[in-house]
Amino acid sequence: MPVPAPHPDARAVVTGASQNIGEALATELAARGHHLIVTARREEVLTALAARLTERYGVTVEVRAVDLADPAARGAFCDELAGRHVSILCANAGTATFGAVAKLDAQGEKDQVQLNVLGVHDLVLAVLPGMVERRAGGILISGSAAGNSPIPNNATYAATKAFVNTFSESLRGEVKPLGINVTVLAPGPVRTELPDPDEQSLVEKLIPDFLWIDTEYTAKVSLDGLERNKMRVVPGVTSKAMSVASGYAPRSIVTPIVGAVYKKLGGE
Numbered sequence: 001m002p003v004p005a006p007h008p009d010a011r012a013v014v015t016g017a018s019q020n021i022g023e024a025l026a027t028e029l030a031a032r033g034h035h036l037i038v039t040a041r042r043e044e045v046l047t048a049l050a051a052r053l054t055e056r057y058g059v060t061v062e063v064r065a066v067d068l069a070d071p072a073a074r075g076a077f078c079d080e081l082a083g084r085h086v087s088i089l090c091a092n093a094g095t096a097t098f099g100a101v102a103k104l105d106a107q108g109e110k111d112q113v114q115l116n117v118l119g120v121h122d123l124v125l126a127v128l129p130g131m132v133e134r135r136a137g138g139i140l141i142s143g144s145a146a147g148n149s150p151i152p153n154n155a156t157y158a159a160t161k162a163f164v165n166t167f168s169e170s171l172r173g174e175v176k177p178l179g180i181n182v183t184v185l186a187p188g189p190v191r192t193e194l195p196d197p198d199e200q201s202l203v204e205k206l207i208p209d210f211l212w213i214d215t216e217y218t219a220k221v222s223l224d225g226l227e228r229n230k231m232r233v234v235p236g237v238t239s240k241a242m243s244v245a246s247g248y249a250p251r252s253i254v255t256p257i258v259g260a261v262y263k264k265l266g267g268e
């Protein structure tokens with residue numbers, strides 16, 4: 001069953017819409033005629049995006065500046081969504097830390113779980129009853145290839161993505177007969193463009209150019225995948241190869257190698 005067509009009363013919700021994959025998802029949804037609610041913490045960036053999308057595609061774009069790692073702010077946003085006609089949810093916001101958990105800021109790690117896990121789970125639970133009642137809806141969850149296997153020095157992130165990958169693929173089986181599509185996006189490295197060499201993060205410096213996938217392409221294939229109710233979208237040949245390798249290679253051999261690479265990403 002296709003995801004619901006655009007409707008003046010319906011909204012497609014995109015979290016983490018202020019940059020990269022989330023911005024590309026919001027743009028692609030607007031191009032397909034969907035009215036939007038876009039959210040992230042930086043209100044001014046979202047307001048500028050909303051103005052651009054409304055001007056270019058004639059859609060209504062509502063801005064919600066919400067810190068999804070904050071349980072109270074997230075709860076208030078979920079309460080609003082529960083009462084709205086949400087046709088599509090792109091639960092995309094997520095952050096990653098690199099380095100040994102014992103050395104990382106404990107509050108930062110907890111915030112990452114709040115955002116990457118509960119920022120997905122709570123929002124899905126908020127919109128699901130309405131979708132079930134209408135027997136229509138689309139839920140796209142930004143997971144990651146990082147959720148496929150253990151990653152020392154990226155432990156919290158890998159574990160949060162294992163949660164959302166599994167949650168998405170499990171939920172899909174439950175709601176398919178109810179007319180609701182659920183797809184997990186599980187990419188390898190994705191970015192909008194190569195930043196100036198002086199402004200590149202360590203991750204961007206260490207991952208070779210050919211491994212990166214474009215955000216626009218990622219958004220298109222993700223929304224096409226959701227339309228067809230694909231279980232998992234893995235954009236690009238390199239990501240697919242990485243996914244297959246992590247699925248079949250013995251964990252005891254691969255984990256220390258991967259851990260050593262991520263140790264470098266953590267700056268050691």
Ligand SMILES: NC(=O)c1ccc[n+]([C@@H]2O[C@H](COP(=O)([O-])OP(=O)(O)OC[C@H]3O[C@@H](n4cnc5c(N)ncnc54)[C@H](OP(=O)(O)O)[C@@H]3O)[C@@H](O)[C@H]2O)c1
Nearest residue numbers: 016018019020021040041042067068093094142144189190
């Ligand atoms: N890019 C990749 O290579 C890649 C690969 C695999 C999986 N993914 C997953 O895909 C998703 C998007 O990745 P991305 O690279 O586009 O992310 P990104 O560039 O780091 O952007 C993260 C987005 O989340 C928002 N955000 C961060 N903390 C937040 C908070 N506490 N509350 C609300 N919003 C918050 C940010 O906006 P504000 O700063 O304005 O709040 C931003 O819009 C993530 O879930 C990520 O794990 C990405």
